[in-house]
Amino acid sequence: MRHFTGRCLAFSLTIAAATAGSLDRADAEDKLLGETVEFTGAVLFLETKVPGLVIGAVRGGDTAVAGFGSIAEGSDKAPDGDTLMRVGSVSKVFTGAVLASLVADGTVGFTDPLQEHLGPDVSVPQMDGQPIRLIDLATHTSGLPREVEREQGPADDPFATLTERAYIEALGSGPQLFAAGTGGLYSNFGFDMLALALGSAAAKPYEALLAERVLQPIGLADTMLAPSASDRDRLMQGHDFDGSPLPDVPNTSVMAGASGIYSTTNDILKWLQWHLDRFSPDNAEMRLLNHAAYVPRDSLDPVYGFDESGRMDAMGLGWVVMRPKGDRPLILQKAGGLQGMFVYHAFAPTRGVGVFIAINQFNFAASMMMAEVANDLIAQLAPR
Numbered sequence: 338m339r340h341f342t343g344r345c346l347a348f349s350l351t352i353a354a355a356t357a358g359s360l361d362r363a364d365a366e367d368k369l370l371g372e373t374v375e376f377t378g379a380v381l382f383l384e385t386k387v388p389g390l391v392i393g394a395v396r397g398g399d400t401a402v403a404g405f406g407s408i409a410e411g412s413d414k415a416p417d418g419d420t421l422m423r424v425g426s427v428s429k430v431f432t433g434a435v436l437a438s439l440v441a442d443g444t445v446g447f448t449d450p451l452q453e454h455l456g457p458d459v460s461v462p463q464m465d466g467q468p469i470r471l472i473d474l475a476t477h478t479s480g481l482p483r484e485v486e487r488e489q490g491p492a493d494d495p496f497a498t499l500t501e502r503a504y505i506e507a508l509g510s511g512p513q514l515f516a517a518g519t520g521g522l523y524s525n526f527g528f529d530m531l532a533l534a535l536g537s538a539a540a541k542p543y544e545a546l547l548a549e550r551v552l553q554p555i556g557l558a559d560t561m562l563a564p565s566a567s568d569r570d571r572l573m574q575g576h577d578f579d580g581s582p583l584p585d586v587p588n589t590s591v592m593a594g595a596s597g598i599y600s601t602t603n604d605i606l607k608w609l610q611w612h613l614d615r616f617s618p619d620n621a622e623m624r625l626l627n628h629a630a631y632v633p634r635d636s637l638d639p640v641y642g643f644d645e646s647g648r649m650d651a652m653g654l655g656w657v658v659m660r661p662k663g664d665r666p667l668i669l670q671k672a673g674g675l676q677g678m679f680v681y682h683a684f685a686p687t688r689g690v691g692v693f694i695a696i697n698q699f700n701f702a703a704s705m706m707m708a709e710v711a712n713d714l715i716a717q718l719a720p721r
Contacts, residue, residue: 367399373718374401378694381710382406385703387696388576391416393602395613395684395691396718400606408697409574410582418603421564422573422695423585424680425673427605428598429528431551431560433475433654435535435543437626438550445538447472447631451479454534460509465516473517474524474531476632476652480513481526483642494586501591504529515639521632521652523642525595528655532594543593554620555611560600562593572599575677576698583677596675602693609684609691612669628669628686630658646672646681646708665716672708679704683711688719 378392382405389406404416416422439445445454450468452461461469464480473479485507490497504526514522536543544562552560564572564585575583588597600608615624630651634640643649643657647670651658656669670683677699684691692711696703 367396367401370394370396370399370718371401373714375403377710377714378403378405381694381707385696385700385706387698387700387703388580389416389573389697390707391418391420391573391602391695393418393606393693394714394718395606395609397689397720398610400603400610402602402606406697408571416573416602416695416697418606419559419571419601420573421559421568421571421599421601422680422697423575423673423675423678424598424600424605424695425596425675425678426525427600427671427673427680427682428594428596429655429673430671431547431598431655432528432532432535432594433656434551434623434627435547436471436475436531436654438620438623439535439538440626441620441622445471445535447475449538451530451534454538456537459505462508462511462513463517464513467516467518469513469517471531471534472631474527474534475654476521477523477527477643478518478521478632478637478652479524479527479530480515480517480520480522481524481530482512482514483522483524483526485526485529486510486512493584496586496589496592499589499592501533504533504591519638521634521637521640521643521649528595529591530594533591535594542590544590547593555608557600557604557608559604560598560608562588562597562599564599568599573678573695573697575675577677578699580698585676596673602695605682605693606691609682609693612684612686613689613691615686627654628656629653645705646670647683647712659712663716664719664721665712666719668712668715670708670712672704674699674704679707681708681711683708683715685715685719688715690715690718690720692718 382390391404393402402418487498532543632652650660659668666685672681680695682693694707
């Protein structure tokens with residue numbers, strides 16, 4: 338017993354030494370939540386050896402955030418709740434929420450053909466007589482490939498060739514890999530087309546539509562598509578697979594639907610709180626539509642590109658739906674990665690618990706570990 342106690346003490350001292358001065362201690366009413374988040378984040382930071390990590394959780398309206406390491410090369414500032422970062426493909430579930438809002442008020446329907454909202458000058462492919470519908474784009478079942486074929490952009494502006502014209506030309510080339518609705522293939526192409534279609538249906542730029550339907554009503558003041566000059570000092574710098582720092586490069590407007598969003602841990606927790614407030618009368622139908630599972634896995638063939646952060650049992654509006662397993666409740670989750678950032682967020686809609694974790698280095702093993710840690714943490718925090 339004495340030997341075991343010594344090992345625990347040594348482990349605790351190792352964590353304390355490795356993370357000294359780097360914790361953003363949450364001033365939450367739920368003290369157990371704060372301690373659990375800090376300890377979980379410290380262990381994950383030591384295991385992954387990434388330059389920086391930030392973790393946050395929400396339970397029953399209380400939140401906790403802890404940060405470790407540094408936000409940028411040469412900085413001694415640890416990430417905290419207000420650190421700004423690219424969230425990559427987490428953008429997709431925001432696009433799904435915009436779709437839910439427009440369906441709730443009758444502006445569009447889930448089964449609207451994409452062609453209907455892009456106009457006669459755009460040629461949208463069909464395979465086996467089945468049109469690509471908005472719901473197919475939102476559930477990755479459109480048959481469109483993962484990425485648009487394009488020329489590579491310059492090193493200092495790699496996304497420059499991701500333009501609306503490139504997408505329209507790619508659509509016209511007949512790129513579908515299977516008939517819409519029959520298979521599942523993760524597609525950035527599809528979500529960017531969805532954002533274009535929603536902006537067209539609402540007769541306004543998608544950026545304005547996103548702000549009007551999601552960001553402003555929920556109060557996400559730190560969630561955006563382009564950081565201002567004044568935001569640069571709090572921007573988390575990504576790192577490549579070899580650990581070298583990566584520059585923050587600009588989005589193009591067409592990237593908004595699939596990968597263009599920047600946010601903070603505090604804003605993501607506020608976003609998760611909105612989802613967890615499932616009986617609120619505000620935007621109740623939008624929330625209900627947003628939480629539904631629309632496509633079960635066993636209805637799809639092929640199925641590819643969904644399981645890196647946990648097995649996909651069904652697809653929602655960008656959300657990967659994971660059915661209950663053991664102590665783990667039903668989870669809706671989405672991961673993202675761009676320019677040296679990997680992020681993951683998930684919530685249990687019936688249990689009032691959500692978790693967000695971000696690391697600032699491309700490291701696939703670390704990204705899979707953080708998703709597993711987040712899902713396990715939800716199971717631990719979920720009330721029984």
